[in-house]
Amino acid sequence: MTSSPHRSGGEGDANADKRPRFFDTKTKNICWAKADTVAGRHPERWRKDAAGNIVCKRFFNCLGCLCYEYDHIIPYSKGGESTADNCQILQSRVNRLKSNKDQIDSDKLRGYSCDINFTEKELDIIEMAVYGDVIRPGNQCRCRTIDEMLGKYKAKDNTNACKLP
Known part of the structure; x- marks a missing residue:
């Protein structure tokens, strides 16, 4: 078994999924750049996720209300690729509740959001x-x-x- 982040099966496994499971750095940068900016905030530090939640770039992969993760719009488990056009940032809580669902509109995602609105x-x-x-x-x-x-x-x-x- 390899320790590759691509998580492919063993070499003898004919059904091994060779698709990369995780977004690479370039894809993450493109994904961050295409997310909506926050008015009056520095765009390299702050963005809005697909549900309209404000997230902070330094709070990646944590569980607070300003934390976010990179999400497969079409879930990886349903054939979604780890590409920039299938990537969105989501507040961590929203991403966890979205799980492997697809075709969820922003209103539904907003329902999963943290209830804190920061001044x-x-x-x-x-x-x-x-x-x-x-x-x-x-x-x-x-x-x-x-x-x-x-x-x-x-x-x-x-x-x-x-x-x-």
Whole structure:
């Protein structure tokens, strides 16, 4: 038995499934890029899944409300390929409940979603904790780090600090 992520059967198994089971890095990057952006949030850090849930790029493969997984739109078990056009990001909870179902519309997926709706300020605090700063697209200011707010660090960057909402 191999330890390949493709999980193919043994060489003697004529019925072994040779299709890759998992999405490769390039496919994941394309999948992330095609997901909807979140208004006012940095697109490399935040996206909306197929059900409209906000997810954070750093929270991959965990189980919280901002966590996500890469999902086969047509389930792998039903012949779906591990390709960019068969990939979507889904909040982990939604993906687990979707399981191997296909042809589920976004309203049905939304019914599986976590019930927490984060405020802008809460998302700022989460982004600050995860990335150490908050970046707003198109805005040339930067948000102060926690150490700056506590007076433990003086920024060398002369760019004005944004005000959190």
